[in-house]
Amino acid sequence: MAIPTIPAAPVTTLKLSSIEQAKRLAAYTAVDEHIHPDHKVIGIGSGSTVPYVVERIVQQGEDLNRHRVFIPTGFQSKELIVASNLSLGDVDQFPTIDVTIDGADEVDRDLNCIKGGGACHLREKVLAEAAETFILVADYRKNAEYLGTNFPGIPIEVVPFAYAKVLQNLHHVLGSPNATLRMAKAKAGPVVSDNGNFIIDAPFSPDVMKDPYKIMARIKMLTGVVEVGLFCHMAQAAYFGNQDGSVTVKELVAGRVVEKNVLSA
Numbered sequence: 001m002a003i004p005t006i007p008a009a010p011v012t013t014l015k016l017s018s019i020e021q022a023k024r025l026a027a028y029t030a031v032d033e034h035i036h037p038d039h040k041v042i043g044i045g046s047g048s049t050v051p052y053v054v055e056r057i058v059q060q061g062e063d064l065n066r067h068r069v070f071i072p073t074g075f076q077s078k079e080l081i082v083a084s085n086l087s088l089g090d091v092d093q094f095p096t097i098d099v100t101i102d103g104a105d106e107v108d109r110d111l112n113c114i115k116g117g118g119a120c121h122l123r124e125k126v127l128a129e130a131a132e133t134f135i136l137v138a139d140y141r142k143n144a145e146y147l148g149t150n151f152p153g154i155p156i157e158v159v160p161f162a163y164a165k166v167l168q169n170l171h172h173v174l175g176s177p178n179a180t181l182r183m184a185k186a187k188a189g190p191v192v193s194d195n196g197n198f199i200i201d202a203p204f205s206p207d208v209m210k211d212p213y214k215i216m217a218r219i220k221m222l223t224g225v226v227e228v229g230l231f232c233h234m235a236q237a238a239y240f241g242n243q244d245g246s247v248t249v250k251e252l253v254a255g256r257v258v259e260k261n262v263l264s265a
């Protein structure tokens with residue numbers, strides 16, 4: 001009996017909206033600059049920008065990709081890897097990853113970011129930390145001076161048993177009176193993460209968001225919190241696709257973040 005073949009991820013041929021073009025520009029440029037022939041273990045993030053990352057990796061060709069293993073950050077990226085005929089691995093087999101590329105909800109001037117818009121930030125942070133190089137890809141709307149400018153809430157993954165207590169802590173102790181449990185759109189009840197947990201979205205004042213590491217540490221200390229969607233001092237570079245076809249790159253060079261504009265891939 002013939003073994004059924006899984007179709008590879010299609011190369012984008014349809015006319016894309018300007019936002020989608022911006023995501024693709026960022027993803028293609030990041031892959032071209034950071035996924036090298038000698039990279040064998042690659043972390044694949046979650047969200048709507050990451051499919052373009054995988055698309056570009058597939059374009060590097062079967063010769064390179066047959067020697068690689070790809071580690072997903074959740075259900076969506078696992079499906080993407082399998083559908084693209086790439087080899088699937090897990091972080092327990094490969095606790096050291098060459099490069100992880102992931103999306104972001106917002107990135108600040110110091111390369112700190114908010115993640116967890118898709119409720120995947122626990123695994124995303126594990127794969128970011130396991131990676132020798134962690135790279136962000138996004139469209140221009142995610143590029144900000146300070147976190148919280150356009151993406152108001154910090155996603156917080158909590159064990160279901162503790163959600164009401166953590167909400168109370170956020171409202172009355174940590175100064176986020178509008179923190180709410182994230183509700184599902186096509187299901188009655190809360191969003192449940194790939195790990196079976198709930199997500200709280202907690203907005204903080206602009207002053208608090210100027211020091212994301214400090215508030216991240218305070219939230220993480222609350223019992224019942226599994227992970228906080230603030231990634232501080234983790235990314236080496238962030239790529240933002242722009243509407244004019246250029247890509248803005250924020251990159252860590254000798255301990256400082258340098259910003260430049262490059263032409264598209």
Ligand SMILES: O=C(CO)[C@H](O)[C@H](O)COP(=O)(O)O
Nearest residue numbers: 047048049103116117118120
């Ligand atoms: O953190 C994430 C999921 O938990 C995503 O990477 C983030 O939400 C960005 O997604 P997109 O590329 O769709 O803007």
